[in-house]
């Protein structure tokens with residue numbers, strides 16, 4: 001059975017969606033949830049599910065990204081994962097770290113890539129007057145938010161939408177999309193999944 005390590009920075013709602021789907025589908029199992037912030041709420045939520053957790057606080061490493069990533073990779077590699085899922089992980093990873101896991105590392109991004117790579121995706125969609133928004137799961141490559149597309153889900157932008165309302169609508173779709181993509185990826189199917 002494929003072993004999955006999940007990297008988080010915050011609440012971990014996407015992590016929980018993945019964990020629940022793995023428990024239900026039995027196609028993979030979570031072997032680690034690791035955060036770059038020891039206070040990330042997702043760590044408690046993962047531990048409550050009986051999943052091994054770890055934290056590597058990036059702050060003591062300052063600008064030395066490589067040193068932070070070496071500590072992070074040590075925690076990850078100790079659990080011998082087949083697949084890594086970035087789920088609300090908010091640190092930029094260096095090409096060196098990505099090369100280590102390329103081809104087996106996924107990320108979910110809250111926009112319809114290639115639109116709006118980077119941050120503040122919902123504010124940008126609203127400012128542009130887009131009629132729809134959504135989320136994308138992609139393979140992680142050295143170029144930020146630009147790897148091969150594995151799945152997308154769309155939502156309407158509604159009149160009067162605020163950033164928070166749109167973010168909540170997209171987040172609900174993230175929780176549908178990411179597990180479905182992981183199911184496919186775990187059996188080697190990289191066909192992009194476009195949710196209706």
Ligand code: GRF
Pocket residue numbers: 008009010011012013014015042087088089108109110167171174
């Ligand atoms: C979500 O907005 C998601 O789009 C992005 O990180 C945010 C927090 O996700 N990837 P989570 O609740 O920590 O999974």
